[in-house]
Amino acid sequence: MLSAVACRDIFISPSMKLITAVVAAVPSDQGIILLITNYTDDRLHFGLAAERSLTDHFSKKTTILALIDDVAIDRSSSKKVGRRELPGNLLTMVFFLFQRRHRPDLTVFRLLGATAVRNHSYERYQEISKALNEQLDLLVSTLDRCHVSGRQNHEQTPANVGAQQITPFPPMKDMIDRLLQLLCDQNDRELAFIKLSKNDDVVLSISNLGELSSLDTGAQIGDRMVINMLTPFADTLFTERNLQVAIRVAESAAEDAKDLKSSFGRASYVELKEGDEQSISDPGAWELKEILVGIAEAVTSA
Template identity: 30%
Template sequence: MQTKHFFSDPNHLVLTALNSLTLTNPSLALDRENKIVFKRPDVPRKKNKVSIVTGGGSGHEPAFAGFVGHGLCDAAVAGTIFASPSAEQIRRTAIDRVPTDEGVLIIPNNYTGDVLNFGMATEKCRAAGIKTEFFAMADDVGVGRQKSGKVGRRGIGGGILILKLVGALAEAGGNLDQVYGLAQQVNDNLVSIGSSLEHVHVPGRGAPEDSIAPDEVEVGMGIHNEPGSHRTKFDLVPLVTTMLRQLLDPNDSDRAYIKYTPKDEFVLLINNLGGVSPIELSGITDEVHRQVEGNYKIKPRRVIQGSFLTSLNGLGFSISLLKLADTGLGAGKSMLELLDAPAEAVGWAAPIPTSIWENRNDSPVQLKNSNLAHENPSNLKLDSAVVKKILGAGLKRVIEAEPEVTRFDTIVGDGDCGIGLKRGAEAIQELLDSASPPLGDDIVNTVNRIVTVVENVMDGTSGAIYAIFLNALAHGLRDQDTGSPLQASTEVWAKALKHSVNALAKYTPAKPGDRTLIDALVPFCDTLFETKDIRGAATAAQKGTESTKSMKASLGRSVYVGSEGEWIGKVPDPGAYGLTEFLIGLAEAF
């Protein structure tokens, strides 16, 4: 597990994190002593509005303080990491930090410490004459009825949907009874489950004694390292299948918390437990949606993805499904409308407006694929057999040079230059050998088709440089099209190559002397333009490449990699070397 942190004092970390919310949302204030984030009293507020107070242990950011703001909660109180705030902190929040004229809903997650402390504060508020309701959010099915016993379900990521809906209803003028009733109704129609590949580490503490094996995942693990239902060998597809079964299997008497029919509609929430990269979370969302739609015939009305209730650096995620039910509250106050209502809280991230969701069209988009080479033929001609012979000779040398280019790049780069050049060369050779339709004598068409190959198979900086250069080469050739058939002579190529070098200079600062492939490319193009001698041009490229051995790297990965003393005077720039091999091959076949 990851045990390195930028903060070693967890108490200092909590306070600075809370204070940051006042920096990112100017409508908020911080009671530092009591760790309360609340809406500033000088910020405009709707009259006769119920106040929503939430909170819990820290370490679940953006929950809970990140959900304070217009349209969501009015205040949140924080404990230390994974520990409930005290009843006194909560009492101050509900009595002194939010308006109480229309009543207060106190709404934490369902954990023993939170229930006791928030419950005690609720009674203090009632004793002070404030109309107050208490509700503990409980959506987790990872621990079933038998094991959870009297404690009931734990509160995890899905509770954020409850906060969003009750906050929106309060903003829309709902009274305390309506807001409290909606919290109950949403919770009754909500199920969630999380899974994690590893326990989390609390800054300033030792590592937990228990750990999860590298090839296993804990299904149903809680947000404080609590165990779930079981551990299993990790594979995403069967993991999601298991999680959805625990959420939706009507025959699982231990976990079937909601009943649904094919007519029922749902909201799907995918929540990052803190340590999953955005790209992986997106892949998880896609897999969950695929299985929900394919295996359960559920097409979610809304799909929301992000980090809403985390577990520090938890390497896991949770799935929540909310069955949409009639709130009975009238126009503008359905569950979907309340979910879509605007909120000004930094932790809420669902920016797609209702109109986009309601006008969703799932039919396949008709893709337009322009083929500019075929749409805009040219009059520049070169026999395809000549192209295959000359290009093939250059490509052959590039492919054969891969081990040497890779060796050079392993010393001065990241080792992928040779493979990238070989991959591009092999793909172009395949085009020459088996293009469909076959290559003709329109040389602009041929170059454009080669460009497409390069753009698709060559990545990284060198791939981009070659793609720009070849696109400019096609342009430089087409500029010489006078409208009558013209053979692509050495002079035509020389002019087009000179144009390409000038175009490339607009997009890269690399110049000869910077130890890049430019040290081979520019001498070749300049010499060919001046002399029309391709063998002399190839020799100039070879000399340019040789000169890179003594150059200090100014651009590219070589700037950062290795010790110059190990390769100065010995190793040429790998990209320049690979290009020179290609140019020598061209010259020998010419």
């Protein structure tokens, strides 16, 4: 059962003080399980916080479970520190608190949450947590990454860039087949971390982390952003198959954006006097409109 989460900025481990404060907010008379990412700073900070939780009597028992799901680093290379943690933590990375009484106001979180709801013992809860962790395999691939232009073939895509875009495997044409081989090959002594058989039930989790910025995915027409111009342009180009017609629609939409009050994105944070929006064109919409006009002129004159 999800009880609390200790968070910091992206790729920054929460401090021991912060973690201890979070644990103190959800004390347990039976035990606490801390599910953490398998990185050095997390192991250190959560380890210290776990010791403090026992000293300060926030819990009778505290268990740390470092999540490991990366199959790109073989056994020989990871035998001392264990495998990395990748987006598989989205299935399990939270604080779980075993309580005697079920609290309906707390969200049941998949398998481990269901275990808490059924009032299993703390020891049984540990067993299920460990079993779930050991049955996770994950490999990251990407269509592109930061690199010098022209150094990678556009027909190729790398695998195993890691959460921080660590140097990937060589590019592979048949990406899906290769990924499945890396994840499921039972004959690979170095990478076969989980045992699979034909009768097993397998859960496939596909993450779109990094695909789109969360700052933009919620934008809608009317928010006075580039999307006010881009969406009508794309829709018109798709239906009319005429670039010039789509450009005229884009120009009209960009002009109309001046009459909108910013309600989304960075522009919404700018303090303007009432009425100022009507005299200022949206910079992003104007810039993109000029780019599209330039493309149209180049295509026409070619």
